[in-house]
Amino acid sequence: MSRTIALIGISGAGKSKIGRTLAARLGVDLLDVDAEVERRQGRTIADIFATDGEAAFRAAESDVCVEALGRPRTVVSLGGGAPMTPAIADALRGVHVVWLRVSPAVAASRVAGHGDRPLLNDDDLVAKLTRMLDARGATYARLADQIVDADGDDADAKAQLIAAAAEASV
Ligand SMILES: Nc1ncnc2c1ncn2[C@@H]1O[C@H](COP(=O)(O)OP(=O)(O)O)[C@@H](O)[C@H]1O
Ligand SMILES: O=C(O)C1=C[C@@H](OP(=O)(O)O)[C@@H](O)[C@H](O)C1
Ligand SMILES: [Mg+2]
Numbered sequence: 001m002s003r004t005i006a007l008i009g010i011s012g013a014g015k016s017k018i019g020r021t022l023a024a025r026l027g028v029d030l031l032d033v034d035a036e037v038e039r040r041q042g043r044t045i046a047d048i049f050a051t052d053g054e055a056a057f058r059a060a061e062s063d064v065c066v067e068a069l070g071r072p073r074t075v076v077s078l079g080g081g082a083p084m085t086p087a088i089a090d091a092l093r094g095v096h097v098v099w100l101r102v103s104p105a106v107a108a109s110r111v112a113g114h115g116d117r118p119l120l121n122d123d124d125l126v127a128k129l130t131r132m133l134d135a136r137g138a139t140y141a142r143l144a145d146q147i148v149d150a151d152g153d154d155a156d157a158k159a160q161l162i163a164a165a166a167e168a169s170v
Pocket of ligand 1: 009010012013014015016017018111149150152153154155158
């Protein structure tokens with residue numbers, strides 16, 4: 001693996017899960033941005049949103065992303081909204097960016113009932129995720145070096161595809 005790899009996509013795409021599999025397969029560090037924000041602040045993302053609001057979360061997310069994306073040989077799993085922050089989009093330029101493209105219906109089935117994603121407190125999860133994909137899809141497409149269909153169950157196969165493409169990319 002020559003370049004750092006960033007995983008982007010809406011909630012439920014499997015960025016966190018595939019990130020873990022991929023980093024283990026490559027034998028490199030994993031940084032899950034949401035987990036790192038929570039670790040640094042000592043509270044959950046839901047708490048940050050509820051107490052300080054989304055803008056405060058986006059600022060913390062940006063700090064962690066920009067720093068992580070500057071590291072060598074790392075797998076970075078971003079939160080779904082991160083690429084919409086201009087400083088993060090800029091930082092994504094130097095790395096191998098993978099859009100895990102999932103359908104809203106599959107994503108909804110994966111995140112239903114978890115309650116730890118404050119933007120998904122919505123009665124109609126499929127509609128909400130469809131709106132998110134509509135708002136973000138063009139940005140994901142613009143930033144992506146690789147697009148991986150993330151609807152299927154086989155996280156290992158997806159990690160293998162990403163590892164091969166990252167190996168080949170310069
Ligand atoms: N390819 C997959 N097949 C089946 N379940 C998956 C897959 N990818 C993720 N999941 C499950 O879906 C949920 C959301 O995955 P996660 O990795 O947290 O997504 P993201 O970080 O993109 O929001 C988790 O419970 C995870 O175990
Ligand atoms: O879509 C978003 O804006 C968000 C997605 C979440 O990450 P996942 O994509 O891992 O769910 C997390 O960063 C936060 O709740 C905001
Ligand atoms: Mg995640």
